[in-house]
Amino acid sequence: MLIRLLEGRGKRDNLLGLRVLIKRSKEIGPILRRFFINTxxxxxxxxxxxxxxxILAINQDLRLIISTMVASSFALGISTGVSVYESEMLERERRIVDLEKALFRKLDNTVITENYKTYALILAFLNFLTPLMCCCIISIPILxxxxxxxxxxxASWLSVILALGILFVAGTYLGRLSKQNPLIKGLRMVVFGVLAFLVGFLVQMMI
Structure with a gap:
């Protein structure tokens, strides 16, 4: 009788774990999109x-410009990757505690905990790659x-155009996700990019 009860409980635990994993796999898409767009x-x-x-440099050292772009991309990639991983692991630990209370058992070294770690690593790795991908596109003319x-x-002006193009594409994608006008959303992101360019341009002129 005791064995049957334990087996029944084990089956219920497995079913609950499976439901959690399915729900988590559905959640990773929106989470990934949000982190990807922000990064x-x-x-x-x-x-x-x-x-x-x-653009405003008198003596343009192109190798220095490229190395600066690459170094900043790695720094930003590491920063966002670590922050995403830590935040996801913190959320995972909170959910694991809730599950353990519901199941009246520890879930250390189970399929559930391992899959949570895998999801966090995937999100962190993709966010690490995003700045590098952006750098590769924008630095093509300078290269x-x-x-x-x-x-x-x-080459410098073409890089600016490519950067604005990335903002436009990201904006149109956000417009489609939010069921808004993709063109308007894309142009809005371009306007923000142009404003950032003008501010940077004015700062460089004053220095």
């Missing part, structure tokens, strides 16, 4: 600021200029 905006504005400084395939000034 994409942050990294784009950071790269835009670096490019603005390079071409280092091989004398493109004029330096033109």
């Amino acid at each position: 994409l905006f942050d990294s784009t504005f950071v790269q835009l600021g670096i490019v603005i400084g390079s 071409l200029a280092t091989f004398q395939l493109l004029d330096r000034t033109i």
Whole structure:
């Protein structure tokens, strides 16, 4: 009789664990989109600021500009990756405690806890890659200029256009998700990018 009760309880625990994992897998999409868009905006504005400084530089050291863009991308990627991982693990621990209270048992080293760790690592890794992806796109013209395939000034302005293009695409994507006008949302993000460019431009002129 006791064995049957334990087996029944084990089946209920497994079913509950399966439900939690299915629910978590459905939640990871919106969470990933939110973190990705936020990191994409942050990294784009950071790269835009670096490019603005390079446009007004008297002696443009393209290698220094690229190394600055790459270094800032790694720093931002590590920062966002760690913060996302820590916040997700904190949320995981809170949910695990609630589950343990509901099941009257510890869930250490179970499928549930391991999957929570996997989700947190996936979110952190993708957020780490986002600034690097943004840097790779925006730095293409400057990289071409280092091989004398493109004029330096033109390369800097093309990088600005690419940065604004990223903001526009991200804005249209947000517009579709929020069921708003994608074009208006995209143009709004571009306006913010232009404002950031103008502020940076004025700051550089005053220094």
